[in-house]
Amino acid sequence: MNAGVGPAARTRAFRGTVFHFVGEAQSGPAERVAELHTDGLLVVRDGRIAQVGDAAKLLPSLPPGAEVVDYSGKWLVPGFIDTHVHYAQSDIIASPGEQLLTWLERYTFPAEGRFADAEHAREAADFFLAELLRNGTTTASVFPTVHKSSVDALFAAAKEQRMCIISGKLLMDRNCPEFLRDTAESGYHDSQELIERWHGRDRLHYAVTPRFAPTSSDAQLELAGKLVDEHPGVYVQSHVAENRDEVRWVAELFPWARSYLDVYDRFGLLRPNSVYAHCIHLDEQDRQRIAARDAVMSFCPTSNLFLGSGLFDYEAARRARAHVALGTDVAGGTSFSMLRTMHEAYKVMQLEGQLLSSFDAFYLATRGAAQALGLADRLGSFAPGNDADFVVLDPQATALLARRFARTETLAEQLFAFMMLGDDRAVAATYILGEAAHVRDGVTSSRARRQYA
Ligand code: GUN
Numbered sequence: 001m002n003a004g005v006g007p008a009a010r011t012r013a014f015r016g017t018v019f020h021f022v023g024e025a026q027s028g029p030a031e032r033v034a035e036l037h038t039d040g041l042l043v044v045r046d047g048r049i050a051q052v053g054d055a056a057k058l059l060p061s062l063p064p065g066a067e068v069v070d071y072s073g074k075w076l077v078p079g080f081i082d083t084h085v086h087y088a089q090s091d092i093i094a095s096p097g098e099q100l101l102t103w104l105e106r107y108t109f110p111a112e113g114r115f116a117d118a119e120h121a122r123e124a125a126d127f128f129l130a131e132l133l134r135n136g137t138t139t140a141s142v143f144p145t146v147h148k149s150s151v152d153a154l155f156a157a158a159k160e161q162r163m164c165i166i167s168g169k170l171l172m173d174r175n176c177p178e179f180l181r182d183t184a185e186s187g188y189h190d191s192q193e194l195i196e197r198w199h200g201r202d203r204l205h206y207a208v209t210p211r212f213a214p215t216s217s218d219a220q221l222e223l224a225g226k227l228v229d230e231h232p233g234v235y236v237q238s239h240v241a242e243n244r245d246e247v248r249w250v251a252e253l254f255p256w257a258r259s260y261l262d263v264y265d266r267f268g269l270l271r272p273n274s275v276y277a278h279c280i281h282l283d284e285q286d287r288q289r290i291a292a293r294d295a296v297m298s299f300c301p302t303s304n305l306f307l308g309s310g311l312f313d314y315e316a317a318r319r320a321r322a323h324v325a326l327g328t329d330v331a332g333g334t335s336f337s338m339l340r341t342m343h344e345a346y347k348v349m350q351l352e353g354q355l356l357s358s359f360d361a362f363y364l365a366t367r368g369a370a371q372a373l374g375l376a377d378r379l380g381s382f383a384p385g386n387d388a389d390f391v392v393l394d395p396q397a398t399a400l401l402a403r404r405f406a407r408t409e410t411l412a413e414q415l416f417a418f419m420m421l422g423d424d425r426a427v428a429a430t431y432i433l434g435e436a437a438h439v440r441d442g443v444t445s446s447r448a449r450r451q452y453a
């Protein structure tokens, strides 16, 4: 073994306030399942969490020569997980004046048409991943476009960044412009080819991705279900019950279905590791069905407010015991920041007379999302053996956040200050597998240097 790559050289420790969830929020008061080390140490070996605990206890036991990165005064939390976002829509974020269906026609489809160009797709993928990292997001479930090359571009960029990304070619064979249309058969074969190329490679996961029921024929949805049956372990992602006009349209297109959700269920697309964005206009039976199938509701508050779609009923989802996680849904959503997303989720719930605690919000964006996606054995918490993807949050990031933080008295208030006043400015650094992938005030890693060159 070469000098300098022995066990000590592979160990790095990060000192700061360490906060994460060690159990499930539903199992009891969130306070009981969270772990806080005010002067803590996160010990990383070979990109994995080796130990977590109080600095005073762990520092003396580090191997000689282990590097200690001092983030005293800052917080170390697991990397955020965005369970629903569109990488091909960065260019049209903040496009005003429309609700879902006209917004798709007017802004989204033309923007996605540009992804037929592989070079454009690669440039957009690099921009998108940099934006995730700048916001502390280390894992995401991502919609590209209908083009195979858009998936290749995203996965290639994610592989370079060593990020855990879930994605898959959009399936859309009707009710969309010709330039974005595939066929049931071409969608099936292209997805198959992409699954073989990317699924399970490094930290990449394939998702069979019918855009939403209106843009897929019965034949295409049938083949989508077949794809999932033929490739155990792939994800499914789509949209459901976002907008009232959309729900009415689905009822016309699929008159045999009990509900919008029922369309997906009939084709075998409602299952574990299937992520459905929005889930607003559902009834109790739908919610029970999502829970029974072990599927995931992605709550996308900034999008739901921006597009005037409606208010996600978090309490009803919880009562049904369905998995819930958060999504930014850029570019229906207006921010890549999961802190901003928690903030808007809080406000949506206020409008419904519900309360989102800061514990719940952080849980949804970290361990809750990992659990929902079946990745909790690798992500979402600092359990030893997990991948060392984490965010460094800075309570001094802005004058206002610092001022509020100085007057907080409890952990709940501190977390609440981050989520209500924080955004990308509060992310001092983002680490992927124990290496800096984004540093707010400077650039340290070769990977990050390449990206910002
Ligand atoms: N439903 C179908 N496509 C989309 C999309 O691109 N964004 C959102 N928010 N909803 C959709």
Ligand code: ZN
Pocket: 084, 085, 086, 239, 277, 329, 332
């Ligand atoms: Zn979406």
